[in-house]
Amino acid sequence: xxxxxxxxxxxxxxxxxxxxxxxxxxxxxxxxxxxxxxxxxxxxxxxxxxxxxxxxxxxxxxxxxxxxxxxxxxxxxxxxxxxxxxxxxxxxxxxxxxxxxxxxxxxxxxxxxxxxxxxxxxxxxxxxxxxxxxxxxxxxxxxxxxxxxxxxxxxxxxxxxxxxxxxxxxxxxxxxxxxxxxxxxxxxxxxxxxxxxxxxxxxxxxxxxxxxxxxxxxxxxxxxxxxxxxxxxxxxxxxxxxxxxxxxxxxxxxxxxxxxxxxxxxxxxxxxxxxxxxxxxxxxxxxxxxxxxxxxxxxxxxxxxxxxxxxxxxxxxxxxxxxxxxxxxxxxxxxxxxxxxxxxxxxxxxxxxxxxxxxxxxxxxxxxxxxxxxxxxxxxxxxxxxxxxxxxxxxxxxxxxxxxxxxxxx
Amino acid sequence: xxxxxxxxxxxxxxxxxxxxxxxxxxxxxxxxxxxxxxxxxxxxxxxxxxxxxxxxxxxxxxxxxxxxxxxxxxxxxxxxxxxxxxxxxxxxxxxxxxxxxxxxxxxxxxxxxxxxxxxxxxxxxxxxxxxxxxxxxxxxxxxxxxxxxxxxxxxxxxxxxxxxxxxxxxxxxxxxxxxxxxxxxxxxxxxxxxxxxxxxxxxxxxxxxxxxxxxxxxxxxx
Numbered sequence: 001x002x003x004x005x006x007x008x009x010x011x012x013x014x015x016x017x018x019x020x021x022x023x024x025x026x027x028x029x030x031x032x033x034x035x036x037x038x039x040x041x042x043x044x045x046x047x048x049x050x051x052x053x054x055x056x057x058x059x060x061x062x063x064x065x066x067x068x069x070x071x072x073x074x075x076x077x078x079x080x081x082x083x084x085x086x087x088x089x090x091x092x093x094x095x096x097x098x099x100x101x102x103x104x105x106x107x108x109x110x111x112x113x114x115x116x117x118x119x120x121x122x123x124x125x126x127x128x129x130x131x132x133x134x135x136x137x138x139x140x141x142x143x144x145x146x147x148x149x150x151x152x153x154x155x156x157x158x159x160x161x162x163x164x165x166x167x168x169x170x171x172x173x174x175x176x177x178x179x180x181x182x183x184x185x186x187x188x189x190x191x192x193x194x195x196x197x198x199x200x201x202x203x204x205x206x207x208x209x210x211x212x213x214x215x216x217x218x219x220x221x222x223x224x225x226x227x228x229x230x231x232x233x234x235x236x237x238x239x240x241x242x243x244x245x246x247x248x249x250x251x252x253x254x255x256x257x258x259x260x261x262x263x264x265x266x267x268x269x270x271x272x273x274x275x276x277x278x279x280x281x282x283x284x285x286x287x288x289x290x291x292x293x294x295x296x297x298x299x300x301x302x303x304x305x306x307x308x309x310x311x312x313x314x315x316x317x318x319x320x321x322x323x324x325x326x327x328x329x330x331x332x333x334x335x336x337x338x339x340x341x342x343x344x345x346x347x348x349x350x351x352x353x354x355x356x357x358x359x360x361x362x363x364x365x366x367x368x369x370x371x372x373x374x375x376x377x378x379x380x381x382x383x384x385x386x387x388x389x390x391x392x393x394x395x396x397x398x399x400x401x402x403x404x405x406x407x408x409x410x
Numbered sequence: 411x412x413x414x415x416x417x418x419x420x421x422x423x424x425x426x427x428x429x430x431x432x433x434x435x436x437x438x439x440x441x442x443x444x445x446x447x448x449x450x451x452x453x454x455x456x457x458x459x460x461x462x463x464x465x466x467x468x469x470x471x472x473x474x475x476x477x478x479x480x481x482x483x484x485x486x487x488x489x490x491x492x493x494x495x496x497x498x499x500x501x502x503x504x505x506x507x508x509x510x511x512x513x514x515x516x517x518x519x520x521x522x523x524x525x526x527x528x529x530x531x532x533x534x535x536x537x538x539x540x541x542x543x544x545x546x547x548x549x550x551x552x553x554x555x556x557x558x559x560x561x562x563x564x565x566x567x568x569x570x571x572x573x574x575x576x577x578x579x580x581x582x583x584x585x586x587x588x589x590x591x592x593x594x595x596x597x598x599x600x601x602x603x604x605x606x607x608x609x610x611x612x613x614x615x616x617x618x619x620x621x622x623x624x625x626x627x628x629x630x631x632x
Contacts, residue, residue, distance in 0.1 A: 369491055402486060
């Protein structure tokens, strides 16, 4: 066993479903040799980062589903969230679990590979095959660690645009994403409005709020407080700050849910016991669940990557890049927008989506917006929420019609 | 249920009309200049927006119900889930050529503020509402002694979204009070046919079942 369970007796929990033990090598192998297609960019094609560094060489790992049509008009880019990756609709190569958005992407789903050419790439700074802090620094032969430059959401999107160029696609039919993925969707429309026909931005915001930055800082401090973090050089010693990263994940996971969802799932129910043990063991089901979330996360995610990606979200503020006026980011845009929020999402509350919609309205953009009622919190966008699929389908179908794409099954 | 259906179902009319479009929608569409930008507040299933877009008008909608928004989005319309009372304030000045409020004014909490917002956001506003001065409603109150209910206003007094009924006369008075210019006024009968143009206000107020007004800002453009 890895992660919390090997370090902490208290974390042993019968609630954790039996699962295959994942070796650390399996995760680290994916960093440089992903089970995905790879786009390599050499020294002649650097990625110009917002921090002023030219990153070269670098690589982007990506998955595709479906076929690109003859006039290259049916490509959809799916942008993943903070701890997601490119394995949107296939079993994960490390954990073996189903793709993270199989509720939305797949045969008969709103994003159907029979109709669209669906692309999902690992973000720059990630740890599933795109260049990031866990990748080998060619200058030293060791993992970058904290020598990796700070990246931003615009950097992620710039790298994706280079990948889309490489694939020979001029205009994406749609860019789709939730949470940090939604931030990338918005950045795509702000940076490359003419290259995005339709944008589906879910449970996101045009800037990261102070509360969200605070939660991210908590997570980063948890990682950095772990002695095994070793100033980011853990990879050289063959260790990983499991405990710190697991705590970061546990705290973050609470923000993805809601009071009502936690109450519905766990209440105050005990874990395989009738009475409290009068110890710090995981007496409550909710504790056991969180510990499981923490320990399973560290098996597939790199701690430094977590620091870099949370930082990228913190820095995100589209208005700041346009003299503080959000509407200026979208002036004259022809892209069709659909913005979706969830009532119980307190991480990216509806008010953030409304601020975006108001700015889009002020820019005369073609925008639709719906707030979906659910108690599932921020995580709702990844779960089975039929009302969300309905509007996603309606939006993509009508945009596809406007784009001249044939309907499903035709 | 969409806002429009809830407030004033004109299903009875739909059967009487050979056309697919509602008569009041056709009248509104006729008031809107081609190529202009329109916001339909309380756009329901998007039927009016669809009619307008088919005539080369760039339309946007606001709708309270998520089901209505979904149906609009499925028709390729750009519709935002929102509330006329609370969300109009967020639209910038002069964002639209026309802002339409169809059969919704009487369901707002602050009709005056809503009306003022319509003419801040749009250069012109088109407002339609059920006329509470209609003779059948008057008769029900006078003879029956109870709150009026008709085919088009079927709700009981204790369970109605319509909280601010007015007559055509009341509406004209409000327009005067807030210095709104009436460019065109039409009263429709029970079959959504326009009453004769040269009739006096009292006649319209008695025999019009709904009022349709094209409004603009009085004075120097603003």
